[in-house]
Amino acid sequence: MPDHTSPADTEITLPRLLGALSDPTRLGIVRVLSDGAERGWGQLCAPVAKSTLSHHLKMLREAGVTRTRQEGTRCYVTLRREVLDARFPGLLPALLSAAVADHVGEHVTEREAM
Amino acid sequence: MPDHTSPADTEITLPRLLGALSDPTRLGIVRVLSDGAERGWGQLCAPVAKSTLSHHLKMLREAGVTRTRQEGTRCYVTLRREVLDARFPGLLPALLSAAVADHVGEHVTEREAM
DNA sequence: TCTAATGTTCTATGTGCAACGAACATCGAA
DNA sequence: TTCGATGTTCGTTGCACATAGAACATTAGA
Numbered sequence: 001m002p003d004h005t006s007p008a009d010t011e012i013t014l015p016r017l018l019g020a021l022s023d024p025t026r027l028g029i030v031r032v033l034s035d036g037a038e039r040g041w042g043q044l045c046a047p048v049a050k051s052t053l054s055h056h057l058k059m060l061r062e063a064g065v066t067r068t069r070q071e072g073t074r075c076y077v078t079l080r081r082e083v084l085d086a087r088f089p090g091l092l093p094a095l096l097s098a099a100v101a102d103h104v105g106e107h108v109t110e111r112e113a114m
Numbered sequence: 115m116p117d118h119t120s121p122a123d124t125e126i127t128l129p130r131l132l133g134a135l136s137d138p139t140r141l142g143i144v145r146v147l148s149d150g151a152e153r154g155w156g157q158l159c160a161p162v163a164k165s166t167l168s169h170h171l172k173m174l175r176e177a178g179v180t181r182t183r184q185e186g187t188r189c190y191v192t193l194r195r196e197v198l199d200a201r202f203p204g205l206l207p208a209l210l211s212a213a214v215a216d217h218v219g220e221h222v223t224e225r226e227a228m
Numbered sequence: 229t230c231t232a233a234t235g236t237t238c239t240a241t242g243t244g245c246a247a248c249g250a251a252c253a254t255c256g257a258a
Numbered sequence: 259t260t261c262g263a264t265g266t267t268c269g270t271t272g273c274a275c276a277t278a279g280a281a282c283a284t285t286a287g288a
Binding site: 013014015016018019021022023024027087088089090091093094095097098099101102104 | 127128129130132133135136137138141201202203204205207208209211212213215216218
């Protein structure tokens with residue numbers, strides 16, 4: 001039973017957040033999640049080994065960027081938009097716009113759920 | 115003759131920028147420089163060894179965050195606000211607000227010039 | 229109950245970075 | 259020219275991370 005706890009809202013620190021988002025693959029994951037909808041682990045399609053993807057999702061979760069929900073053997077990930085917007089107003093939209101404009105994270109795509 | 119070249123505007127990448135700003139001391143330096151005015155190297159007062167401060171300024175410079183001008187043996191640093199604002203609209207203001215609200219980088223202060 | 233699917237964790241490797249002190253290079257001033 | 263100030267670079271240390279493969283745990287299904 002893995003510990004999928006996300007930090008409390010006030011425990012999200014700016015340096016940690018920025019560190020989590022300084023990786024292109026993680027920025028790509030955030031881009032996929034940016035519409036607010038939940039995605040299954042398996043829907044996240046990145047050109048890395050699954051152990052590496054698991055690592056990235058852990059980084060994002062522990063930095064407070066995402067929330068992970070477990071259901072059976074499957075995991076579902078969402079962006080913690082409300083929390084991030086409340087704590088760092090304007091930051092996430094600016095980051096997403098910048099990532100899109102700069103083609104950062106485009107190697108992470110979404111696979112259709114089956 | 116150290117190479118104080120900053121990257122061309124288009125060579126500034128988002129991941130590198132975020133990596134540069136994921137360190138509290140470097141965020142503090144950016145905060146001090148945030149009014150746009152130039153500061154002398156010696157005016158930047160951070161609780162680290164001078165070799166470490168030099169390292170941080172190099173990171174910021176190579177990520178495209180700052181520009182360093184040399185005059186004799188002295189160096190002067192400025193924030194590249196125009197370039198950053200043009201390339202990543204809204205990002206820098208959001209980051210600065212977040213840093214201020216979160217008390218990140220307050221250990222970096224400004225010493226009076228003599 | 230056996231099997232396949234789903235993620236996590238473990239182990240290992242290479243890389244990069246924050247930190248320091250010491251040595252160095254450069255330039256201005258005496 | 260000698261000295262002091264100013265930063266940079268070098269050598270080192272310790273730690274964190276990106277990456278992969280292999281082993282593992284858990285659960286759904288057959």
